[in-house]
Amino acid sequence: MTHVPSTVDTLRWGRLPSARAEPVATVASGAVLTMDTLSHEGALPDQGRDPLAFFARHGVEPLPDLLDVVPRLHRAPDDGPHFVTGPVRVEGAEPGDLLQVDVLALDRRADYGVITDRHAKDVFGADRPAGFTDPVVSTFCRVAAGRAHLDGDPRLSVPVAPFLGIMGVAAGGDEPHSGPPGPFGGNLDLKHLVAGTTLFLPVLAPGALFYAGDPHFAQGNGELASTALEAPLRATLRLTVHTGRFDLDAPVARTPASWIVCGLDRDLGRAVRAASAAAVRLLGNDGIAPDLALAWLSVAGDVEVTQVVDGVLGAHVVLPRSVDLLGVP
Structure with a gap:
C-alpha cells in the first residue's frame, strides 16, 4: 500500500495543487493508499506561529511533523490556512472522467484538537452581537471515550466523527487559494464524508492529481465559528477512475x-x-x-x-x- 506522509516534500500550505504540480506519488486506479494530514491550528500567525508554545499551554506536545514543517514551508500572508497533502497521480485519469474516492478509514493522530473563532471570518462577520471578546479565540478540546470535550465548561462535548474538510483534484494552471471550494472539490467541509462514504470528483487534469487536508474530528453543518474541531488524521482511501463523460458542476x-x-x-x-x-x-x-x-x-x-x-x-x-x-x- 502506498503511504504519503506529511512532510515538507509532500505538503503545501495555503494553496491547492495546480494541473502543473508534480505528483508526490502515483497509484493505479482502484489502489488503496494512506495519507497523513496536519491541522493548521497552533501554526498560524494569529496564534504566534509557534505550535510548541501554543500546545504547551494545554499540556500536550504537537506532532513532530508539524514542528518540522512550520518553519520550512512557505506561506504568503494572503494564502489560506490549510496544510494540503499531495497531489497523488492516478494512472489513466483524463479530463472528463470521474474520480471515486472511497473513505475507508480515518484514524486520529492525536487525542486533542482546536476550534478557533476568527471573528472576521465567522458567521457574524461585521454584524456581531454583544458579548464576544478577542478577535481570535481558540478553544482547546480533549478526546476521551469517543467524545471531544471543550475546555471551559464540562457540559460541552460532541461525538467524534472524523472527516477530511479538503479532498479535491487539480484544476487550471495556477495554485488556488485553499479556502474557497469549487467544482474541483477542495475545502468542501462536508461533515458527512466519514469512513464508509464516497466522494465523486470530476477529473479536470491528466492524472487527476488528488490531494487531501483540513482534517477534522467533528463539525456541525454551517461551521459557524469559521473552523470545525481541527485535528490531524491518517486517511485510508481508495482512488478509482471511471472513464467517460460525466456532467458534474460540483462534487x-x-x-x-x-x-x-x-x-x-x-x-x-x-x-x-x-x-x-x-x-x-x-x-x-x-x-x-x-x-x-x-x-x-x-x-x-x-x-x-x-x-x-x-x-x-x-x-x-x-x-x-x-x-x-x-x-x-
Missing part, C-alpha cells in the same frame, strides 16, 4: 443511505439552487423527467447548509439511494 457524495449533491456559490440562495438543479439533472440520468424529479426532491430530499464561512458558500441536497445518480458501482 457528489454517497453514504450507505443517501446521495449528497453539492452546490457552491458566494450567495447561499444560489448555492441551494445550484445543488437542486444538479440533483434534477442527475436524476435525469436515471430516466426521471425534471418535473417529476423536482416533485420527488420536494418530499424526499433535504437541503442542508454545508458551510457559510469559506467565501464560496456550500449547500447540499440529501436524497435516498433508491435512485442511481451516476451509474457507477
Whole structure:
C-alpha cells in the first residue's frame, strides 16, 4: 500500500495543487493508499506561529511533523490556512472522467484538537452581537471515550466523527487559494464524508492529481465559528477512475443511505439552487423527467447548509439511494 506522509516534500500550505504540480506519488486506479494530514491550528500567525508554545499551554506536545514543517514551508500572508497533502497521480485519469474516492478509514493522530473563532471570518462577520471578546479565540478540546470535550465548561462535548474538510483534484494552471471550494472539490467541509462514504470528483487534469487536508474530528453543518474541531488524521482511501463523460458542476457524495449533491456559490440562495438543479439533472440520468424529479426532491430530499464561512458558500441536497445518480458501482 502506498503511504504519503506529511512532510515538507509532500505538503503545501495555503494553496491547492495546480494541473502543473508534480505528483508526490502515483497509484493505479482502484489502489488503496494512506495519507497523513496536519491541522493548521497552533501554526498560524494569529496564534504566534509557534505550535510548541501554543500546545504547551494545554499540556500536550504537537506532532513532530508539524514542528518540522512550520518553519520550512512557505506561506504568503494572503494564502489560506490549510496544510494540503499531495497531489497523488492516478494512472489513466483524463479530463472528463470521474474520480471515486472511497473513505475507508480515518484514524486520529492525536487525542486533542482546536476550534478557533476568527471573528472576521465567522458567521457574524461585521454584524456581531454583544458579548464576544478577542478577535481570535481558540478553544482547546480533549478526546476521551469517543467524545471531544471543550475546555471551559464540562457540559460541552460532541461525538467524534472524523472527516477530511479538503479532498479535491487539480484544476487550471495556477495554485488556488485553499479556502474557497469549487467544482474541483477542495475545502468542501462536508461533515458527512466519514469512513464508509464516497466522494465523486470530476477529473479536470491528466492524472487527476488528488490531494487531501483540513482534517477534522467533528463539525456541525454551517461551521459557524469559521473552523470545525481541527485535528490531524491518517486517511485510508481508495482512488478509482471511471472513464467517460460525466456532467458534474460540483462534487457528489454517497453514504450507505443517501446521495449528497453539492452546490457552491458566494450567495447561499444560489448555492441551494445550484445543488437542486444538479440533483434534477442527475436524476435525469436515471430516466426521471425534471418535473417529476423536482416533485420527488420536494418530499424526499433535504437541503442542508454545508458551510457559510469559506467565501464560496456550500449547500447540499440529501436524497435516498433508491435512485442511481451516476451509474457507477
